[in-house]
Amino acid sequence: MRPVCRWGGHMGARVLVIGTISLCLIPAIDRAEAQTASSDSEVLPAIEVVAPATSAKPARSRGAARAATRNMRRVYVYPTAPTPTVGSGTDVDKVAAAVNAVGAGQIARTGSLNIADTLQQQVPGIIISDTTGNSFQPDIQFRGFVASPVAGTPQGLAVYQNGVRINEAFGDTVNWDLIPTAAIRSVTVVTNNPAFGLNALGGAVNVQMKDGFNYHGGEINTMGGSFGRIQSSAQYGKQIDNVSVYGALEGVRDNGYRNFSESAIRRFYGDVGYRTDSSEFHLNVGVAKNNFGATAAVPVELLQKYWGATYTTPQTHDNRVAYANLSGKVDVTPTWTIEGSARVRAFRQKTVDGNPTETEPCAADAGLLCFNEDAAPGAPANGLNGVQLANPFPDTAVLGQIDRTTTRSTTTGATLQATNTDQLFGHNNQFMVGTSFDSGVTRFGASAELGTIGPNYVVSGSGIFLGPSGAPISIGPVSLRATNRYTGLYALDTFDVTDKFSISGGGRFNFASVNLQDLIGTDLNGSHTFSRFNPMIGGTYKITPELTAYAGYSEANRAPTPLELACADPARPCIIGAFLIADPPLKQVVSRTVEAGFRGTRELNIGTLGWKVGAFRATNADDILALPSELPGFGYFQNVGSTRRQGIEAQLNLTSKTLQLYASYALVDARFLDALQVNSHSPFAVDGIIQVLPGNRIPAIPRNRVKFGIDYSVTEAFKIGGDALFVGSQYFVGDESNQAARLPGYSVFNLHAAYQINKMFQIYGRVDNVFDKRYATYGTFFDTSDVPNFTNGGADFTDPRSVSPARPRAFYAGLKATF
Structure with missing residues (x-):
């Protein structure tokens, strides 16, 4: 039986x-x-x-x-591979890597519709930074590797939602705002596993969504508070015999804590499932339409006068997505399981970005406009018709430009995987083999409109659009078609040598094809292919029933994106993410990671104690960085040799009926291993150049992260809690030579409470940044002569530091109804 x-x-x-x-x-x-x-x-x-x-x-x-x-x-x-099926994977005791995961309950306790907030609280190696200046579009950094929505950021994490890779096709960017947070069942951060394909240099973030089989009933949750925040979510799930339905709807309006930083989020996710004793099938769909004010970094001289200051606006993003995913799993025999998926995803993004401009009156004839006139000789500034532009602006005008981009990507893909659990030589064994194919087609366009910058740093358009401005620089319109085709074949095996000792091994072969087609001329045309086999091996040993040791080695690779391939020549820089020109090819990045540690659980009188401690080292060969050009506002992508990220992670959890406690520490040491010279606006630059030496720390990666949190049930109905985050100092982007003072570290404390009125209703509240700490999560340098300091009578700025200020103290309260 x-x-x-x-x-x-x-x-x-x-x-x-x-x-x-x-x-x-x-x-x-x-x-x-x-x-x-x-x-x-x-x-x-x-x-x-x-x-x-x-x-x-x-x-x-x-x-x-x-x-x-x-x-x-x-x-x-x-999870051992990016499959859409909940439960696909291996016993966590046999995972030869650090285990990092959060569930729906932990997400709900944050009261946030931004999954980044929960990941920062619960995963030791993760921190977030507001590079864009909007908390709904964060950079998530894990062990010094980043998954960011910012075009031009070298991406080092692969991100999956229900088995679907959601790194966007054109720049591998990750738009966290498009993930419906209320519908998330679990998030795992996977390391030491090349099965997750391209970009998994530092690991992969695997998001599993709810369905009607694992979520029953309904919930409506509404919250409001500081900075004009009002948010609401509704979800409902039901199972009727072998059929399930689930749906979640979310909406957020937030005025932001800085000027021009409003946000509007609208998201829907739905799932229909069917299962029998031997099979399970799901169709899930989602749509989102989000608008943001992305205020970015601001000179510290402006922040000293007003914490909500901005610099050169407008900066807006309009993100839209629609996707569908059909997945299934069949137990073919008692020991063979086949699962697969087919998906389609349509993404559209429009950006508007007000900036300083290199276009100015010609030195020889102020009645004409020239590009980069500070250089000798300056190039004529041409209009869309190729004719040199006359100067219609008054002598007192401060010129700027509004850069606009449009990205339309359609990606399709399929995954097929087979899992076998037959014994091998009389020992338990799990073998998995799979393949995946993803194809993305992107239409990318960019334009630049000249304008003037007012005393509030708002760029007002003039209706004059720039065309080709002469070699080697071009800021004319761009129309590009990019095609990505990514194919992967992977196999993994976990073998129980004894009841206590298990070994894992396998690998994945990746093949990437990137084709660029210039729809205006021929400069951007190009075809690039990359391939590599990435192995992994690891083992776990259960020293006692409560203590497990693990160790593993793995490799991963990242193919250059179409965006990077089209902007990779220091002699011909681009406005990153806007204006692309033909450039030399880049090499793919290869990461080699080794990690080891211990983890365990123990039942105590006061609850269940869980703990882990581990160390890792990841070395990247031919790492790609976005480097600034000597021309302000321009840059390029380049292989910079080898880099290394290494460190330790430790975490402690205590869970009981009345108490939940966690504490963690992570050290991340990220360094350059090769010498190089780069352009920089650092005050220590000589003729605009800094010398990077082996051993210099990589900017924007804090070395120390400490986290603490507690939830306590005062009564069965009343719960209180708090959490704290301590992040160490980091070097400014542009200070790769480590000569300037670092961006200071920071500490943030938050409090929350909830009261269950009755079976249906709960009220709750939270206070973020209790002590109103003024701090910044990201810093860089800028050209102080670009735009006058209007708050100082129009004189030049004197401090080249520019930072992204974090949110001040905020109060929120909400009501949740479950039925």
Whole structure:
């Protein structure tokens, strides 16, 4: 007879037999139970292992069934490949890497519709920075590798939503604002695994969404507070026999804490599922339409006068996405499972960016406009018709330009994977083989309109658009068609040498093809291919039932993006993300990572104690960085040799019915390993050049991160808590030579409380940045002569530092109804 599954007292879970071990695949998790479960059970899609039976006969009595349940141990599944199916993966005790994950309950406790906030709280190596100046478009940095929405940021993390890679096709950017946060079931940060394909240099972020099998009932959650914030989400899930439905709708309006930083978010996610004892299928769809004011970094001289200051606006983003994903999983035999998916994703982004300009009256004839007139000789500034532009601006005007871009990408893809759990040589073994294909077609366009910069740093357009302005620089219109085709073939195997010792090995072959077609001329035409096999090997040893050791080695690669390939020549720089020209090819980045550590759990009188400590070292060969040109506002991408990121991570969790406590520390040491010279606006630059030496630290990567949080149930209905974040100092971007003073570290404290009025209604509130700490998460340098300091009578700025200020103290309150 098939064994019987129990989980938390529930019957009816499906059973998968692996040799002499029975795995119980848990179906629906009741929403109320999930919200009060331990942090671990919230985090990982749970399956439960039944201890090998001593008799072939099932238990006949209720007492015997309870005894059998006590002998079962719970096994948490950790993803081993980017598949859309919850529960696909391996026993977390056999993962030869650090385990980092958060669940729906942890996300809900933040009260935020931004998944980045939860990841920063719960994952030791993660911090976020507001490079764009908008908290809904953060950079997420893990171990010194970044997943960012900013075009031109070298991306080092692969991000998946239900098995679909959501790094956008043109620049591998990640728009975190497009992920419907209320609909997230779990997020895992995976390391030491090349199966996650391109960009997984530092790891991969794997987002699994809810469906009607694991979420039952409904919820409406509304919150409002400081800076004009009002947000609301609604979700509903239901299972009817073998069919499930789930839907989530979210909306946010926020005026922002800085001028021109309004945000409007509208997101929907839906899922329809069907399953039998041996199969499961899902169709999920989503749409989003979001608008942002992206205020970016601002000179510190302006912040000293007003914390909400901005510099050269407008800076706006309009993001839209629509996607559909069809996935399925079939147990072909008791030991073979086939799963796959097919998807389509349409993404559109429009940006408007007010900037200083290199266009100015010609020295020889002030009645004409020239480009880069400070250089000798300056190039004529031409209009769209190729004719040199006359100067219509008064002598007192401060000239600027409005850069506009449009990106339209359509990506399609499919994944197929087979998993076998037959024993090998009498030992438990899990073998997985899969393939994936993704194709992206992008239409990219850019234009530049001349204008004037007012005393509030707002750029007003003049209706005059720039055309080709002469070699070697061109800031004329761009129309480009880029085609990406990414193919991967991977295989992974986990073999139990003994009951305590398991080894894992495998790898993935990646093939990337990038084709560029210039739709105006021929300069941007190009065809590039990249290929590589990335291996991995690792092992885990269960020293005691409560202590596991792990170690692993892996490799990963990143192919240059179309954006990088079209802007890679220091002699012919571009306005990054806007104006592209033909350039030499770039080499792909290859990362080699080794990590090792210990983790364990222990039952104490006061609750369950979980802990982990580990170390890692990742070395990148032919790393790609975005480097500034000697021309202000221009830059290029270049291979800069080898870089290294290494460090340690430690975390402690204590979970009981009334108390949840966590604390973590991460050290990330990121350095250049080769010498190079780069342009910089650093005050220590000589003729605009700084010398980078081996051992210099990479900017924008803080060395130390400390996190702490607590939740305490004063009564069954009333809960209070708080969290703290301490981040060390970091070097300014542009200070690769490490000569200037660093951007100071910061500490932030937050408080929250909730009261359950009755079974249906809960009120809650939170205070962010309790002590109103004024700090910045990102810093760079700018050309102080670009635009006058209007707050100082029009004189030049004297301090080249420019930073992204963080949010001041904020108060929020909300009401949640569940039914």
